[in-house]
Amino acid sequence: MATIDDVAKAAQVSTSTVSYVLSGKRPISAPTKARVEKAIKELGYRPHAGARALASSQTNVLALIAPLRAAVNVNVIMQFVTGVVQAARSYEYDVLLLTQEDAGGIDRVANGSMVDAVIAMDVEEDDERIPALQAARQPAILIGLPRDSGGLSCVDLDFHAAGTQAVRHLAALGHKHIGLLGSDHAVWERHTSFLERLLTGARSEATQRKVELTALPCASSEVGAKAAVDEMFAQSPRITGIVVHNEQALPHIMARLRELSLSVPEEISVVALCPQDVALAQPIPLTSVDLPAVSIGRAAVEMAMSRLSSEQPAETRLVAAVLTERGTTAPAHKRSARVMRPNSL
Amino acid sequence: MATIDDVAKAAQVSTSTVSYVLSGKRPISAPTKARVEKAIKELGYRPHAGARALASSQTNVLALIAPLRAAVNVNVIMQFVTGVVQAARSYEYDVLLLTQEDAGGIDRVANGSMVDAVIAMDVEEDDERIPALQAARQPAILIGLPRDSGGLSCVDLDFHAAGTQAVRHLAALGHKHIGLLGSDHAVWERHTSFLERLLTGARSEATQRKVELTALPCASSEVGAKAAVDEMFAQSPRITGIVVHNEQALPHIMARLRELSLSVPEEISVVALCPQDVALAQPIPLTSVDLPAVSIGRAAVEMAMSRLSSEQPAETRLVAAVLTERGTTAPAHKRSARVMRPNSL
DNA sequence: CTGAAAGCGCTAACAC
DNA sequence: GTGTTAGCGCTTTCAG
Numbered sequence: 001m002a003t004i005d006d007v008a009k010a011a012q013v014s015t016s017t018v019s020y021v022l023s024g025k026r027p028i029s030a031p032t033k034a035r036v037e038k039a040i041k042e043l044g045y046r047p048h049a050g051a052r053a054l055a056s057s058q059t060n061v062l063a064l065i066a067p068l069r070a071a072v073n074v075n076v077i078m079q080f081v082t083g084v085v086q087a088a089r090s091y092e093y094d095v096l097l098l099t100q101e102d103a104g105g106i107d108r109v110a111n112g113s114m115v116d117a118v119i120a121m122d123v124e125e126d127d128e129r130i131p132a133l134q135a136a137r138q139p140a141i142l143i144g145l146p147r148d149s150g151g152l153s154c155v156d157l158d159f160h161a162a163g164t165q166a167v168r169h170l171a172a173l174g175h176k177h178i179g180l181l182g183s184d185h186a187v188w189e190r191h192t193s194f195l196e197r198l199l200t201g202a203r204s205e206a207t208q209r210k211v212e213l214t215a216l217p218c219a220s221s222e223v224g225a226k227a228a229v230d231e232m233f234a235q236s237p238r239i240t241g242i243v244v245h246n247e248q249a250l251p252h253i254m255a256r257l258r259e260l261s262l263s264v265p266e267e268i269s270v271v272a273l274c275p276q277d278v279a280l281a282q283p284i285p286l287t288s289v290d291l292p293a294v295s296i297g298r299a300a301v302e303m304a305m306s307r308l309s310s311e312q313p314a315e316t317r318l319v320a321a322v323l324t325e326r327g328t329t330a331p332a333h334k335r336s337a338r339v340m341r342p343n344s345l
Numbered sequence: 346m347a348t349i350d351d352v353a354k355a356a357q358v359s360t361s362t363v364s365y366v367l368s369g370k371r372p373i374s375a376p377t378k379a380r381v382e383k384a385i386k387e388l389g390y391r392p393h394a395g396a397r398a399l400a401s402s403q404t405n406v407l408a409l410i411a412p413l414r415a416a417v418n419v420n421v422i423m424q425f426v427t428g429v430v431q432a433a434r435s436y437e438y439d440v441l442l443l444t445q446e447d448a449g450g451i452d453r454v455a456n457g458s459m460v461d462a463v464i465a466m467d468v469e470e471d472d473e474r475i476p477a478l479q480a481a482r483q484p485a486i487l488i489g490l491p492r493d494s495g496g497l498s499c500v501d502l503d504f505h506a507a508g509t510q511a512v513r514h515l516a517a518l519g520h521k522h523i524g525l526l527g528s529d530h531a532v533w534e535r536h537t538s539f540l541e542r543l544l545t546g547a548r549s550e551a552t553q554r555k556v557e558l559t560a561l562p563c564a565s566s567e568v569g570a571k572a573a574v575d576e577m578f579a580q581s582p583r584i585t586g587i588v589v590h591n592e593q594a595l596p597h598i599m600a601r602l603r604e605l606s607l608s609v610p611e612e613i614s615v616v617a618l619c620p621q622d623v624a625l626a627q628p629i630p631l632t633s634v635d636l637p638a639v640s641i642g643r644a645a646v647e648m649a650m651s652r653l654s655s656e657q658p659a660e661t662r663l664v665a666a667v668l669t670e671r672g673t674t675a676p677a678h679k680r681s682a683r684v685m686r687p688n689s690l
Numbered sequence: 691c692t693g694a695a696a697g698c699g700c701t702a703a704c705a706c
Numbered sequence: 707g708t709g710t711t712a713g714c715g716c717t718t719t720c721a722g
Contacts, residue, residue: 001456004717014693015715015717016692016695017691019718026692032691032692046452046458048399048715049458050396050397050404050714051698051717052717055715055716056718057698061441064442074419075419085444094443094459111346112392112393113391113395252596358709360709361701361708361709364701368701395699396698400699400700401702691722694720695718697718697719698718699714701713702712702713703712705708705710
């Protein structure tokens with residue numbers, strides 16, 4: 001491999017000059033610059049990342065902690081990851097992927113000076129990674145909102161508003177009994193940071209609008225999802241509008257409604273909380289509150305970069321929830337009797 | 346941050362001694378070792394990755410190239426990624442994630458000495474990343490089998506055998522007309538490396554067993570998948586057994602069969618080619634040829650490590666295809682007339 | 691506008 | 707069994 005000295009020699013300049021044409025940190029005359037660039041090209045020179053990190057204490061790498069926990073929606077995770085990686089590249093950054101759930105990896109890559117910043121996904125209410133993140137000298141960005149962010153930056157969808165808006169939309173259409181099918185039981189019990197906010201938002205709006213809200217977890221599997229639908233109607237047979245926050249279960253829930261001969265949106269309205277592309281991929285495009293996973297990932301990177309460049313203090317950013325009306329919500333329609341055919345499968 | 350010299354000072358030894366207790370590359374007396382380890386712990390010392398890379402020309406990082414192409418199955422990708430990351434950790438390696446489709450990233454991380462090896466996923470028949478991979482001085486492992494591996498190591502499921510076995514299983518049960526629903530059109534046309542092998546395997550077995558094989562791509566969306574089922578029956582109405590290689594479409598295909606009043610496995614047999622967990626997650630556990638994505642990811646890392654440690658030549662490893670009989674295949678049953686109700690949705 | 695040179699923190703000879 | 711020290715390839719003062 002060619003080194004910076006090889007380039008300097010070939011271009012007949014000093015190593016510092018080569019370094020400076022590379023970094024642009026001081027003005028270089030046009031002819032010199034041209035000679036250097038030519039040499040770089042001809043030698044196929046690439047600065048050695050380790051040497052650079054050692055000399056500048058900057059790695060141009062950021063860590064992405066993406067725990068592959070039970071029942072998380074892989075699809076959504078990948079969207080976050082995509083957003084993070086793409087945004088990182090636009091800042092000339094690469095991404096080191098950690099999937100361990102524990103804080104060990106954070107310590108290793110942060111204190112080992114492998115990365116300049118760390119972004120943590122799938123944050124829980126009381127996330128055990130927070131102490132390690134605080135201890136690190138690199139800035140950290142949480143995707144999610146823990147109970148106590150402890151001075152770390154956070155980005156997330158405004159799940160409170162998402163819950164509010166979904167319920168408000170249904171209530172405004174005259175629905176008096178609303179169901180909410182959430183994430184898998186495992187996620188529900190893990191106190192993932194978005195859950196409480198979504199529920200609080202939905203409940204407060206329900207109370208205010210004087211509608212009944214029945215919220216329960218929902219497995220992602222076909223049988224689990226269908227069981228959840230049945231359970232929901234068992235708990236509140238007069239439900240005419242449901243909010244679904246479970247991308248995997250979505251098709252199964254829709255299928256179950258069909259099996260129960262409940263036409264959407266005539267007899268039952270559905271608003272999903274999911275990435276736009278999954279809302280659009282359904283046979284009937286779903287009215288949905290968008291979960292802009294790619295944008296949030298991108299935002300996390302931008303926040304990291306801003307903290308890196310200007311020593312700015314931590315901020316927390318909640319992305320506005322926007323509901324888009326599509327084909328699955330309509331004015332409430334009184335159903336005389338619920339047609340339950342639990343074994344129609 | 347504490348440096349190795351700080352540790353040496355605290356433990357009253359030379360820096361090289363600290364280095365050697367860390368690497369174990371030369372014997373250290375028990376008491377010295379203890380003193381050093383104590384100092385390390387007390388100072389919270391972590392070797393600086395860049396300095397280490399510079400001095401040893403080894404980064405303990407490997408690159409994983411996972412292009413997020415259209416219509417690839419995110420679920421399966423994540424399984425590969427999981428396998429790679431976990432296996433890497435077991436070798437004290439971290440993973441740098443690249444998602445660009447082009448070869449630029451390879452050049453950057455390999456020639457920039459950011460990684461010791463690179464693993465590339467989603468390999469096509471004539472993959473444009475191969476030249477860059479060959480040019481790099483780091484070993485490369487392809488997950489997939491290109492037309493010409495050009496001296497690179499490859500791992501993949503033995504898709505030829507997978508096709509063979511799926512068809513053989515159905516043929517042995519007496520099915521004379523077999524359908525094959527594959528991946529999305531986009532993947533089909535991109536000449537992803539597994540496709541040709543799967544088809545060749547299936548076709549040769551079909552020819553040998555004298556059964557008719559109707560193979561076609563299948564979109565992953567609900568409507569697309571259902572349309573593919575209809576199209577398949579339109580092309581060959583007497584089909585009684587189908588092979589499905591499309592995890593996303595699987596539930597929709599099963600749903601379509603149900604809508605067509607075709608009971609599985611009495612009237613129609615289904616064998617899937619997918620990760621075991623998705624085969625088991627269906628309402629009826631599917632007879633399937635396992636796609637052991639996690640293991641393959643792990644194998645890729647092992648191959649990288651072996652090439653790193655012993656300068657061994659490139660090898661290509663095809664993981665045996667194993668078919669597990671579950672609830673969705675049964676002896677062929679002659680159907681007098683296909684009940685087609687295309688608009689039953 | 692350009693050069694010389696002092697590190698950055700570690701590894702691995704080379705000594706003893 | 708342990709210590710000394712010369713780099714690894716870059717960035718960034720300090721000089722001019």
